[in-house]
Amino acid sequence: MTLFAGANSAFARYALVAVERGIEREDGGELSYGIPPAMEQPEAIGVGERVEVPLGRKRVSGVVVSVGGSELIGEFDPAKVRSIAARTGAALSPALLELAKWIAAYYVCPLGMVFASMVPAAVKREIGRASQVVYAVGVFPPDLKGALKKICEHLARADPSVFPLPAADLRALLGERTMRNINRLVAIGALREEKRSVVRVRGDHGAAPATFGADRSVTLSAEQAAVVNGITADSAGERRFGVHLVYGVTGSGKTEVYLRLIREMLQRESDASVIVLVPEISLTPQTSERFAQRFADLGVAVLHSGLSASKRNSEWSRVASGEARVVVGARSAIFAPVPKLGMVVVDEEHDTSYKQDQLPRYHARDVAIKRAQLEGCPVLLGSATPSLESWFNAGAGRLEHEHHRKARFRLWTLRQRVGGGKLPEVRIIDAYAERAEARELGLRDPTLLPTLRRALFATLRAGSQAILLLNRRGFATFVGCAGGQQCGWVMTCDRCDARMILHRNASLRSGELLRCHHCLSESVVPRVCPACSRGLVRLGAGTQRVEEELQPLLTELQLPPDAIARVDRDTMRTARDYFTALGDFAQGKTRLLLGTQMIAKGLDFPGVRLVGVISADTGLHLPDFRASERTFQLISQVAGRAGRADAAGEVIIQTMEPGNPAILHAAAHDYEGFASEEMAVRRAFRLPPVTRMARLMCRDEKLPAVRERAAWLVEWLRSWSNAHRAGLLVRGPVEPPVARIADQFRLGIEIVGESAGLVQQCLLAARAEGLLKSDARTAIDVDPVSLL
Numbered sequence: 001m002t003l004f005a006g007a008n009s010a011f012a013r014y015a016l017v018a019v020e021r022g023i024e025r026e027d028g029g030e031l032s033y034g035i036p037p038a039m040e041q042p043e044a045i046g047v048g049e050r051v052e053v054p055l056g057r058k059r060v061s062g063v064v065v066s067v068g069g070s071e072l073i074g075e076f077d078p079a080k081v082r083s084i085a086a087r088t089g090a091a092l093s094p095a096l097l098e099l100a101k102w103i104a105a106y107y108v109c110p111l112g113m114v115f116a117s118m119v120p121a122a123v124k125r126e127i128g129r130a131s132q133v134v135y136a137v138g139v140f141p142p143d144l145k146g147a148l149k150k151i152c153e154h155l156a157r158a159d160p161s162v163f164p165l166p167a168a169d170l171r172a173l174l175g176e177r178t179m180r181n182i183n184r185l186v187a188i189g190a191l192r193e194e195k196r197s198v199v200r201v202r203g204d205h206g207a208a209p210a211t212f213g214a215d216r217s218v219t220l221s222a223e224q225a226a227v228v229n230g231i232t233a234d235s236a237g238e239r240r241f242g243v244h245l246v247y248g249v250t251g252s253g254k255t256e257v258y259l260r261l262i263r264e265m266l267q268r269e270s271d272a273s274v275i276v277l278v279p280e281i282s283l284t285p286q287t288s289e290r291f292a293q294r295f296a297d298l299g300v301a302v303l304h305s306g307l308s309a310s311k312r313n314s315e316w317s318r319v320a321s322g323e324a325r326v327v328v329g330a331r332s333a334i335f336a337p338v339p340k341l342g343m344v345v346v347d348e349e350h351d352t353s354y355k356q357d358q359l360p361r362y363h364a365r366d367v368a369i370k371r372a373q374l375e376g377c378p379v380l381l382g383s384a385t386p387s388l389e390s391w392f393n394a395g396a397g398r399l400e401h402e403h404h405r406k407a408r409f410r411l412w413t414l415r416q417r418v419g420g421g422k423l424p425e426v427r428i429i430d431a432y433a434e435r436a437e438a439r440e441l442g443l444r445d446p447t448l449l450p451t452l453r454r455a456l457f458a459t460l461r462a463g464s465q466a467i468l469l470l471n472r473r474g475f476a477t478f479v480g481c482a483g484g485q486q487c488g489w490v491m492t493c494d495r496c497d498a499r500m501i502l503h504r505n506a507s508l509r510s511g512e513l514l515r516c517h518h519c520l521s522e523s524v525v526p527r528v529c530p531a532c533s534r535g536l537v538r539l540g541a542g543t544q545r546v547e548e549e550l551q552p553l554l555t556e557l558q559l560p561p562d563a564i565a566r567v568d569r570d571t572m573r574t575a576r577d578y579f580t581a582l583g584d585f586a587q588g589k590t591r592l593l594l595g596t597q598m599i600a601k602g603l604d605f606p607g608v609r610l611v612g613v614i615s616a617d618t619g620l621h622l623p624d625f626r627a628s629e630r631t632f633q634l635i636s637q638v639a640g641r642a643g644r645a646d647a648a649g650e651v652i653i654q655t656m657e658p659g660n661p662a663i664l665h666a667a668a669h670d671y672e673g674f675a676s677e678e679m680a681v682r683r684a685f686r687l688p689p690v691t692r693m694a695r696l697m698c699r700d701e702k703l704p705a706v707r708e709r710a711a712w713l714v715e716w717l718r719s720w721s722n723a724h725r726a727g728l729l730v731r732g733p734v735e736p737p738v739a740r741i742a743d744q745f746r747l748g749i750e751i752v753g754e755s756a757g758l759v760q761q762c763l764l765a766a767r768a769e770g771l772l773k774s775d776a777r778t779a780i781d782v783d784p785v786s787l788l
Contacts, residue, residue, distance in 0.1 A: 250640020306575020
């Protein structure tokens with residue numbers, strides 16, 4: 001039954017509106033509103049239109065999902081139905097409307113919250129929108145003389161397509177310093193004043209032009225040409241939709257393949273647009289610059305969270321109008337309002353940042369596939385280390401009895417680096433053995449062990465560049481009592497079941513502070529152990545400590561302190577910070593790039609000769625079945641940054657487990673070997689992608705309450721599975737690795753089934769019973785990418 005919004009008078013027409021609030025019901029939770037006849041002039045309200053409606057004492061935004069007569073209110077008293085308050089003038093396309101409904105159903109979340117996430121706040125609030133006076137050419141009087149006659153002759157020779165023009169541009173065109181003559185021409189009708197709506201951009205945080213070098217014209221390799229020709233032929237027929245997985249080693253020219261396919265498609269379809277997704281803001285400047293140079297004639301819009309509000313609104317407007325036919329952006333760019341979608345590209349499709357960790361918890365790669373299906377266009381997924389889900393969907397690595405499932409994706413391979421380049425040599429360093437050598441050299445617990453230290457020194461001395469990866473922020477990961485087990489005190493967060501991380505901060509008197517990386521609480525560092533008054537020890541290493549340790553080496557090489565750039569969440573506060581750091585490295589101003597995983601993905605710097613992985617074990621033993629896959633991907637991706645030009649590259653991996661299969665396969669650049677072994681493990685334990693999974697996280701400030709709720713849910717889920725013979729495996733409730741975050745106790749439940757349909761049926765049944773709501777107490781994560 002439909003919910004209603006309360007009270008006024010009867011109407012001839014009604015609308016169902018999904019308000020941008022977390023109203024959770026089996027039927028979607030749409031509210032019924034009356035449509036005042038005067039509001040439908042000159043055009044009637046349509047499905048997909050954004051409106052403002054009363055909700056309680058407030059006025060909220062929503063999207064019209066249905067329009068009709070009294071059947072939309074059922075037996076409810078028409079006199080009590082309230083009216084739509086206002087029309088915003090904006091609307092979602094039919095394809096985006098259907099996409100939102102699919103997201104709401106598949107990811108089990110309120111439809112209104114999906115609509116809320118699809119349009120940026122800056123666009124809803126029209127940030128930067130203003131009225132601008134422009135000038136069009138009118139009718140020239142025949143008896144003009146002097147200066148006005150010369151100006152009209154100039155206007156007659158000008159390209160008509162440039163009009164209408166703003167005042168400043170018109171003065172520049174005519175060579176006029178003031179508006180005096182222009183106003184005189186307006187007065188006699190030779191020029192005509194008009195008004196148009198524009199978005200004035202303030203605080204643009206874009207990268208400077210050509211920061212990463214000019215776009216190079218290249219000849220496709222035989223492998224690249226085969227992929228381009230094959231996908232073009234496959235997409236040219238009546239059934240244009242298809243998912244193409246482009247698996248290519250690092251440096252094999254996947255981006256050039258995208259560029260060629262996009263150009264071919266846009267030339268074939270003059271009214272179409274393309275969306276290109278990239279996984280991190282750190283990828284956006286380099287990728288967008290290359291696309292902007294290649295498609296300057298077609299217009300390129302960049303959409304990511306680092307833009308100022310007015311710039312974001314401006315780019316959105318350019319996309320909607322068709323002025324920009326190529327859209328490059330992060331996760332939410334998949335909702336870009338292109339008039340006609342011709343192709344979607346998802347670069348580095350394996351990256352987990354495509355999965356949103358807040359409601360709605362959608363995966364942009366899968367949403368991209370669904371949108372392409374709805375709009376009937378091809379979608380390209382590219383990676384040097386494809387997710388095992390995509391690899392499985394392409395039919396690769398399946399056992400003989402699994403081939404009854406038709407491959408959903410088409411697989412294309414690029415096995416060679418372009419230009420005859422070779423993949424870098426990789427050395428695995430046993431950290432246990434090297435620590436003994438470090439002690440002999442007088443190095444006290446160094447993060448850079450002797451082999452990597454010597455290689456880095458030689459690389460920088462030769463004038464080359466290097467990248468160092470440590471996927472951990474801060475200075476020290478452990479602060480505790482020097483008395484060890486005799487005392488046992490460890491500095492933990494008061495609000496989370498997690499250790500505080502030590503950060504160096506020069507602005508503080510002590511120079512240090514403790515920060516929780518989960519709830520962001522901060523604390524001063526105690527002078528002594530609060531339990532026994534002994535001193536404190538600081539153990540473990542983060543990027544801050546490595547940066548400090550590198551300073552003597554830079555001094556020895558007579559390099560300035562800014563020869564190193566640290567790229568992590570602590571230093572990269574804004575988009576401009578990212579752009580500046582990456583731009584300086586691209587231009588050679590910075591010689592050494594030190595950072596977390598954000599420097600490992602997709603970046604192309606020809607001057608990099610050495611890549612060092614300081615601790616390959618950081619994420620290897622996390623209690624998550626994808627830990628090995630992520631470790632392999634991270635090492636493979638960062639290793640691919642070396643030797644991308646003519647000179648050979650070298651990669652050094654420091655690890656406590658030199659025999660670990662994920663590390664060995666990454667060192668051998670052997671994705672297919674790793675995928676085969678990892679898929680065998682997933683089959684043995686019935687884990688995705690062989691099966692499908694949803695994860696429920698119950699949360700509450702009181703531990704008994706969360707235990708009771710989680711146990712009750714598990715019992716109901718198992719009963720439903722048994723009653724419907726669904727064969728679902730319901731695991732839990734179990735404490736996650738961090739059992740309490742921000743004063744909320746957490747218990748997880750995993751639902752594993754042979755197909756997505758079975759898992760969906762179970763979730764929808766629980767939702768219909770009112771047992772599952774995506775709210776502060778319960779998080780529903782379909783196809784989770786992390787179990788932490």
